[in-house]
Amino acid sequence: MDGRVGRRRSALAVTALAAALALAGCGAGGSDSGVPDSAGAKAEAPAANGGVGRDAAAGAPEAAGAGAPDLRVDQRAIIYTGTMRVQVDDVDAGAREAAAVATRAGGFVGGDQRHSVDADAVAELELRVPAAKFTGVVEEIAKLGRQQSREINTQDVTEETVDLDARITSQRARVESARRLLARATTITDLVSLENELGRREADLASLEAKQRRLADLTALSTITVSLAGPAAKVTEEKEETGFLVGLRGGWKAFVVSMTVLLTVLGALLPWLVAFGVPVAVLLVVLRRRRKSPALVAPVSAPPQVPAARSAP
DSSP: OHHHHHHHHHHHHHHHHHHHHHHHHHHHHHHHHHHHHHHHHHHHHHHHTTSHHHHHHHHHHHHHTSSOOOOOGGGSOEEEEEEEEEEOSOHHHHHHHHHHHHHHTTOEEEEEEEEOSSTTOEEEEEEEEEGGGHHHHHHHHHTTSEEEEEEEEEEEOHHHHHHHHHHHHHHHHHHHHHHHHHHTOOSHHHHHHHHHHHHHHHHHHHHHHHHHHHHHHHHHEEEEEEEEEOTTOOOOOOOOOOSHHHHHHHHHHHHHHHHHHHHHHHHHHHHHHHHHHHHHHHHHHHHHHHHHSOOSSOOOOOOOOOOOOOOOO
């Protein structure tokens, strides 16, 4: 009895295992048969849409780079710019020290302008330093003398950088595609059309790469504009003033400037007036006197008329 029960249990187990294997095989077969259909649909979609699929694929990187990822501050692309004015005892010595500070930080002097050499001398320096050492360089320059003003600005261009990288990748793919099509061109018309298209795509790629290099330069090297002023240099502050007195002062200045210009013009014309005006005036006076003077020659009187003799009656 126990043997029969064991055999029945074994038979049921074998049947269940066979059914499970059959179901697994059907599922796998259905899955395999579905893969080619989906792949074929995906492959036929670009052709059916007239290349829209390729354009969408090319634009996918741009969509992916539309939003910048959450990065740490040291991983973001930030442009640092600073403007500061420092009063020093010796402008030339201060300028040399500021240039040395930038050089020690791994930067260089992008511009140097000097005005005067006296106590009111002013030096304008444009320093380019690595972004990581921007704050340190600013603090060192502030210690060269008495800091009068400081302005620090930052611009986060992380999203623009990511978007530009994606656009460059997409444009490079378009350039390669145009080159492959150009290599397979068979007619003159296709050859000329593809050459023009390839040139346009390469120009767009060069423009994007130039923008990328510009952004990389601005983010890698920060710009600090330093004004070093001597002890007697005046601090120029731009203030917008309004009111009656301001208008009166402006009008008076304009009147003085106008009169100065008028007198300058008259001074320039005076030698010409003397050179040509005096002879002309003398000539006019002489002509007027001649018209008013009496005639020098007396008029000739007419001979007396003799009355005609009367005829005899």
